[in-house]
Amino acid sequence: MHDPTPTEALDAVGRLEAEQEIPEQMRADVRLLGSLLGRVLRESGSTGLYEDVERLRIATIHAYTDPGSEAFDRAVRIADAFSVERADEVARAFTAYFHLVNLAEEHQRVRVLREREGQPERDPRGTIAGAFAELAAEIGADAARERLRSLRFHPVFTAHPTEARRRAVSTSIRRLSSLVDELGATPQGGSAERRVERLMLEEIDTLWRTAPIRAEKPSPQDEVRAVMAVFDDTLFTTVPEIYRRVDDTLQASGDRPPIVEPFVRVGSWVGGDRDGNPFVTAKVSRKAAAIASEHVLLGLERAAQRVGRGLTLDATTTPPSDDLLALWDRLRSADEEAAAEIAKRSPDEPHRRTLLLLSRKIVATRTRDADLAYRDPEHLIADLRVVQGSLAQAGAARQAYGQLQELIWQVETYGFHLAELEVRQHSAVHATVLAELDAGGARSAQTEEVLEVFRAISYIQERFGPRAAGRYIVSFTRSAEDLANVHRLARYAVGDTGTVPVLDVIPLFETFADLQAAPRILAEIVDHPEFSARLDATGRRLEVMLGYSDSSKDVGPVAANLALYEAQAAIAAWAQEQRIELTLFHGRGGALGRGGGPANSAILAQPPHSVDGRFKLTEQGEVIFARYGDADIAMRHIDQVAAAILTASAPSNEERNRAAAERYAGIAQALETTSRARFFELVKAPGFAPWFATVTPMEEVGLLALGSRPARRGLSVESLEDLRAIPWVFAWTQARINLAGWFGLGTALEAVGDEAQLVEAYAEWPLFRTMIDNVAMSLAKADDRIARQYLALGDRDDLAALVMDEMALTRDGVVRISGGGELLANKPVLQRAVKLRSPYVDALSLLQLRALRALRDAPVDAPADPEQQHLLLLSVSGVAAGLQNTG
Incomplete structure (x- = not known):
């Protein structure tokens, strides 16, 4: 087993670049930024750092381009041989590289968008104007204008902790982005170009010297x-x-x-x-x-x-x-x-x-x-x-x-409020507080705080207008009483003399059982006096929120997606009967295991009358800055989503979804039942929760200062019930398994059996196509070689085999159904982005693994090694930057 010669190393790098067919301008940006980073590493890093980074980089590229070779073992040896201090530096170098590659990709997206500007005919469904033209041709110009007038896109920004990089790092990258823009407009070869490159070098040096992870959790005000x-x-x-x-x-x-x-x-x-x-x-x-x-x-x-x-x-x-x-x-x-x-x-x-x-x-x-x-x-x-x-x-x-x-x-x-502030609280908290109030005893600190929230809503409405606050979301809504309780608490809060705030109480249905119960709960609550009065005051408008995260953790991603579709269809049909203007609020995360993925394709796959010109969703973590941080990209994203909202309500699109859902109902049932059983086989296995905490950095993710909110509702890792969906998804992503985005689909596809019918369903059934495409993206970012390394940290060969067998089965099924011979073959731009990053993510994963092994091998009662812990957290931040949609 020998280290690659310089020629072999260059061949591996060249093959990687050639296979991706990187646009020339983007290739130039990546090379320039990479060369400037290399110079910074030589100048500002410790002796030999640049050479060590190159050794690991070339080894992981060689292993990626020639998977049958011994190169992967060589890469593992290199990562394991570093001292902790050197591994820490190498992890920081690869993380900085990802930030630069992300910047280059963003610039390429902006170039393409500017080239397309004024050419909506290239993608008629990709712009509002193009969607309007199609809609007018189908339903008439006057009706299309009316749809345009009632169009509503309502993103809701959350502080859910999935943005792993510090704000200082984001600010540095934004400054560097402006310099890349400036360089593109600067004549080549002169003093102006040298000045910009000097400023870029200074900014990259600042980025390298800036601590990549937060020392403390941000406060809510920071968020x-x-x-x-x-x-x-x-x-x-x-x-x-x-x-x-x-x-x-x-x-x-x-x-x-x-x-x-x-x-x-x-x-x-x-x-x-x-x-x-x-x-x-x-x-x-x-x-x-x-x-x-x-x-x-x-x-x-x-x-x-x-x-x-x-x-x-x-x-x-x-x-x-x-x-x-x-x-x-x-x-x-x-x-x-x-x-x-x-x-x-x-x-x-x-x-x-x-x-x-x-x-x-x-x-x-x-x-x-x-x-x-x-x-x-x-x-x-x-x-x-x-x-x-x-x-x-x-x-x-x-x-x-x-x-x-x-x-x-x-x-x-x-307005005068900028963003409509929404309050969310758990139904169990309301029930506890009301029980205490009804008992008439002394009020606890929790009760006083809950009541003070309603007073705060009244204050905000009075000062900034009724739109400034007024939506109150009840998580884990399981009965009509859970919703009525909000109005009771509001009355308790203001007493006989205060002004009760104007409230739109929104149920959040999250678990599989709650989704199935949603129509019954809604039918009960609309007869409640205060709910009924609010419906009358708003022209019978009602919002209902659906949770993608907990339902996926509850029954697995496939069953959750199908259950969500069925719940939307049932709620939309009920709203039609009741003459209610329904807005479904989609609680989607950035990761595929939490309902992430392209929003426009998801919108077009919704059931009839579940959109009707209105779409509301959560945007969180790194997704906020990826979609809205750059003006050109934000314009394109909003344009695409709004176009999809218009198109989704077209009779032809609704009929296509309705017909496909009816035609493939049998397949849907088989997929739901089989995938759920397979998921339960894993997560309900004895000892699964502590095994999961061992083979992933789940516990350590909780130490990363991502956001102000705790990672768990409780303290125990003996059960998944109290584990939030974000660390559930984040941990599987860090382990390069991405289980939360695909597990159970392979077995379910095999149970259906009829490949020709599944290929037909992929072509004709938008919901199925969206699901398959999202799973393909999730699997493309996974890596079975590295996954095995993580799974080996536990002592459960049976569970490890279950995961790896299902991964192989799912990958094979997805490739056969979507065609092209490999994952994402039908999405070349996305495939290129994943393949370009993967070898570099591999390097960080190997560094994370060595830290995780050291932490797992330490005596149970010994304090965690702070150096290994720091290395692990650095690698978590770097992998998040490389994979992008982490939580």
Whole structure:
């Protein structure tokens, strides 16, 4: 067994690059960033670090490109031979490399998106305008316009702990991204190019020197501020640009009232989700709402000033309307000194001076100056409409419906609250508190805190408007009483003299049994007096949330997906009968085991009437920054999702899903029953829970300072009941097994047996196709060689064999059904991304394994070795960066 010669090493690297067919510009970015990192490692790392990184890198690439060779064993030996200190440095180097590759891939995506701009015909279902054209051809232009007007996309950002990298690292990467942009626009060979490369080198050196993992868990306030960065950097300006792009496509003149009405609503659980998180208190919720309001009002203030300064239209060419003059008089009488100064600077520019004075009212709203502040965003919109109407009446239609319209869209989308804060709490907590209140004894700290939450909701609604807070989600809803309890608690909280907050109480059905019981529970609760009154007040609108995570951990990914489809179909049919406008709220995670995967294909696979132009889902962890951190990518993501929402409600799409569900009902039943039995064979085996904790870094993941919420509801690892879905998925992902995303499917496909029918189902049944494609992605990121190494940490050969046999069976079945001879053959871009990363992830996995072995081999009563523990946590962060959708 010999180390590869330089020629063999170069051949392995060359084969890897050649097989992936990397676009030339992306290849150049990766090589430049990689070479700069190599220089930093030589300059700033310890002696010989660069050479050791290269040895492990080449070994894992060689093992990946030539799996039948002895190269994998050689890579294991290299990783095991490092000192702990050197292994720590190598892990940091590979993690930094992943951040750079992710950046390069993001830039490539942006290049492709910019090339496609203005070419919706290349992907008619991939844009709102293209979807609208298809829908209009099917149901008529007027009906399609009505669907467009009622369109709603509602992402809800959560603080669920799946973003493994520090915010400082994210900030450094964002600065580096700007430099890569600048380099692309800089002439080659001159001093300007050298300057940018020098700045890039400085930034990569900073990235290398920055500790990659947090020393302490972030507080809920830290999490709020992290999410605010996404609003400030992209969403505040990107969303109105999306509206504009669609409107320009549908009516290119630019001098007419817009067709598009704001269809994005943003929600947030950050600072509101207290299910299992004792650190989210009523005080935190108040603070979260205040921080969000501060951010949006600052944004609106700046936008209004910018638009106002640009309205230098003379009264002679653009005479003001009577309504505008009346508005100016009202504003002037309330703010005389400022009005005089503005009028002096803009004596014959009535629209400019009015809008500049309006911006002062926005400032007063933010600083809580009661004499000038707006009472609510509707009053600001009304004033902006007066300015817009005056411009249009004077013939300045382009100014009326240009940047001013975008400001109006921003107010309509974000109000004065930015994100609609949602509260979530466990049904068992409500029941415990009510039992104590009904008993009439002394109130515990928990009871006082639960009641204070309702007072906080009232406060937030009064200060920032009713949209600022008001959705209350009951996790583990198992009866109508669980929902009615929320209204009882609200009355207890305010007593006889207070104002009961306006609440939309949302059931969250999570487990397999709860999903099946959902229609019955809903039928009962709508007759409850307060529920019925709220339905009447909202035009019979109702939200129902479905949990993907716990249902998957409960019965396995295949049975959970099918159960979720059946629950949606039943709930949608019930809502149709009851004349209820239903919005299904999808509690999806980033990982495939938690309902992750491409959102647009999932939307198109939903049951009839379960979308109806409205789609709401959770966005969390690394997914938030991957989808919304870059303006171009955020625009494309929202465009794609909104297009899918429109298309999903088309009669042809609904009929296709209905017919496929009926035709393949027998297959669905066989898949559900067999996969669930296979899943239970594993997770209900005696000793499974402690074995799982041994063969994965599940316990250690809980030590990583990912988020403020604890990883478990309880303390025991003897049962999976109290283990949250995120560490369940995260741990299997880190072990390169990804079991939560696929286990049971192979056995289920084999039980169906009829391969021709399964291939036909893949072509005709959207739900099945989405499931198979997501499993293919999950398996592509797994690695059976490394999986075996993790499974060998336990002493249960029977369970290890069960996992590996099912992995092989599932991989074989998925490849045969999807075609192409290997996983993701029908998705070349995704396949390229996975294959490009895999050898480098392998290197980090080998470093993680050596640390995990050392920790597992230590005496039970001995304290954990801090150096090995640190190495393990570093590798966890690196693998998360390499695989991307970890939780």
